[in-house]
Amino acid sequence: MTFFWIVAALMTAAACFAVIWPFLRPSDDAEAGHDVEVYRDQLAEVDRDLTRGAISPAEAEEAKAEIGRRILRAAESESAAASRAEGRLTRVAATLAILFVPVMGLGGYLYLGSPAVPDQALAARLATNPSENSIDELIARAERHLFENPQDGRGWDVLAPIYLRVGRAEDAVIAFRNTIRLNGTNAAREAGLGDALFRVAGSVVTAEAREAFERAMELDRSDPRARFFLALALAQQGDTERAANRWRAMYEELPEDSPWRGTIVQALARVQEDPSQQQARGPSAQDVEAAAELSQEDRAAMIGGMVAQLDERLRDNPHDAAGWQRLIRSYSVLGRADDARAALRRGIDGLGIESAAAAELVAFAAGFGIELPESQ
């Protein structure tokens, strides 16, 4: 920001100089008879055209006569307007003009501008350590990665539940379908797909969503999400009795600290409160979201996914010195010192034990307290 103000000050000085400039030069004579000069040029041009043969002598005569007539007219009207002495008015005007530029420039900018906001080029934002990124930036990084490697099953697996949590249900449906296609199915993925379909349909358990939950139940009878939503499907069909029974049974079986317990309590309260309204509107979109709000652990899991991707990439391309530095820094920031040490060793191997880049990597790692045991 200091640098910005230095540049701004230099620009202002340059702008002021443009205004002062004419007052710094010695004064030159006032304008001469410019019109007459132009006509003299024209006469000379006619002569040149004549010698080149571009016009005939007769044409040249006519043209010269015409110019001559104009010179006479111009000379008549030429009023010698000598430059008058510089009066007080001139000095006042000059001073005002010179003051006006910095005052208007700085004042206007301070009113309109945001000097404290730095540039935020996208590439630079995405190149920083994942643990420093906002959740939006993490998602963007994952999306960019998947755009280039659409067959990366793990990427889709990480991204799908995150989409669901930040409310991008349509993207979540695509991501869940991709992870099921690439990684095979399991209860959590099927239940997640059902949840995403439920939200896309506007908090209604559609037939498609119910099928997904049923598949999840087949894979894992105890999956809480699938159980909850299958009961909700009953409630939405009007069978609030059975729905409530299932929720109560589920409540008993769930561990004390399960977030689903609160959701069930609320769902039950609503069903019993007004069963008729219950049918029309799905109750629990907000409840589900509340239960599944992005926690610290989710965030850590996502960052973990990013770091794992980086780790994977360095296996394929071990010559990337900057990549190794990022990986070591990420592991040490996440508190995974052993992984960081392992990464350092692999990095040294990948870059070549004798290489300068490896030496630099060792020094970089030492800055985070990551050092290899002596026996190496």
Next chain:
Amino acid sequence: MTVEIGHFALVLAFALAIVQATVPLLGARLGNARLMATAAPTAMAGFALVTLSFCALVAAYVASDFSVANVWQNSHSLKPMLYKVTGTWGNHEGSMLLWVLILVLFGALVALFSGNLPATLRANVLAVQGWIGAAFLLFILATSNPFARLTPAPIEGRDLNPVLQDIGLAVHPPLLYLGYVGFSISFSFAVAALIEGRIDAAWARWVRPWVLAAWIFLTGGIAMGSYWAYYELGWGGFWFWDPVENASFMPWLAGTALLHSALVMERRSALKIWTVLLAILTFSLSLLGTFLVRSGVLTSVHAFATDPARGVFILIILSIFIGGALSLFALRASELKAGGVFQPISREGALVLNNLFLSTATATVLIGTLYPLAIEALTGDKISVGAPFFNLTFGLLMVPLLLIVPFGPLLAWKRGDLAAVSQRLFAALGIGLVVALASFLFVDRVSVFAASGCGLAAWLIAGSMTDLAQKSGYPKVGAGVAMRRLAGLPGAAFGTVLAHAGLGVTLLGLVSVTALEVERFVTMKPGETLEVAGRVLTFEGMTPLRGANFVEDQARFSIAGADGKSLGDIASSKRVYTARRMPTTEAGIRTFGFSQLYVSLGDPTDDGGVVVRAWWKPNVTLIWLGAVVVMIGGGFSLADRRLRVGAPAARRKRTERPA
């Protein structure tokens, strides 16, 4: 930091523009050389600052800095680099900045090259430029700031309108603005002359090249816009009499008139007052165009954002500049000295006639454009004044104008001989009639329009060439002598011929397409064929493809002649741009000679087919090639830097009559 430096530079440029607008004016009033001399350095420093500001915005687009609201609204990180750069002016704020950049560029050029102008004229001209610059900089800063920031910055932009993601965006707006804004120079000169109350020889010598340069750019900008609409919008039209097109066409018509009247003024010192008025009107029409397009009065691909505050602001600028200039004209015009006299039958007379036609045509287009808007504002009814109105009125006005175009350059200055000129044009008339007859007999026996249109085009081209033949002495002297004489001719002679002949070329294209176009509209399945004007299209099938920021279904067609010989293939596609989920149609175009085969896809049908529209567009490229010829003509004329004084011709004593 780059972004904020750009913002600061813009504010500073505004401050300098105010100094440029006031101090030199005061200096000219007081007769003080130093105050007047502030005009040039402030104009140049202002140009440097606006350039810096513009570059900062481009840099933000290139780097996908979504902390800049304007970048976030109009860019996307996956967009190809070319469209990141051109996207800078593919939106309201950025395009206004480009507008001002070109304005201050012209201001700086005037400052740089005006050393030989009378000091007071120079100061006044630059001060008026300063006023225009200050007004538009204030407009940008107050209502359309491209440097507004967003915190926290979004991670992805909303992408540029897919229709604009085309090479056309790199060419069309800059050319058009060079034209629009170029006319501001003649406006400034006109207003400066009115402030001083006198017009001297230097005035005309200065104004004409600027008008010519602006006019060349505007010609290119309009032609490019027309070709862009033709291939991008997917229905094969090239001119729609859309209000936005009219907004660019009106300054062109008025500018063409100005170009011709400035010619009279430069060479004969006549038509001074009329030229000043035209200079004011031409730039006023440019401003009106800016208002119509930018205020949100019109809905079109050009109206990027509709914000009433902006409309009102531009309306105020418009009223102050047009109203002020015209009031000044009313007050001061009588003080200007009238110029030389001339006979009605003379080069001057022909140019006056040209001006009468062109100004009437401009007025016609103006009425056709504003009338529906006025009706809508007053009664709320939406009426459409479309092609039929313009074809009838504008078209009818153009026919006599084009008929007399070949006469103008052949007439002598001051006093001419119509009978002799007609005699020289016999050959051209013959060519025109033969072409008309041939078109009627061999091309289309029904269309009188096609026959007469082709005839008129041939008359225009041949008539323009007559001028060259005349000057070279061909066929009386041998071809060798004629060639040598042609080589010795000044550039302006070729300029006139090319510009007029280019009109004929464009007219030929317009007439061919309008009268002889063939259109087919069918549903096709893979393997099926379609015959268009003797060419057989075979639908090969659809392929899904993926671009940087879009997915598309591309349909491929192979083309075969009537004899079964393969003529290559053609691909047309339906695209969906992922960020905006916006579909576009990419037409497939293949050129045969001057004609084109144009294929555009409609919606897929349930049974696996797709709706296909195919056109045979005979000589369609001539429309734009003609414009290129016109531009080259303008270039010749601009390159010819001789001083020109119109003296009555004495070449043929026998044709001279007593005045």
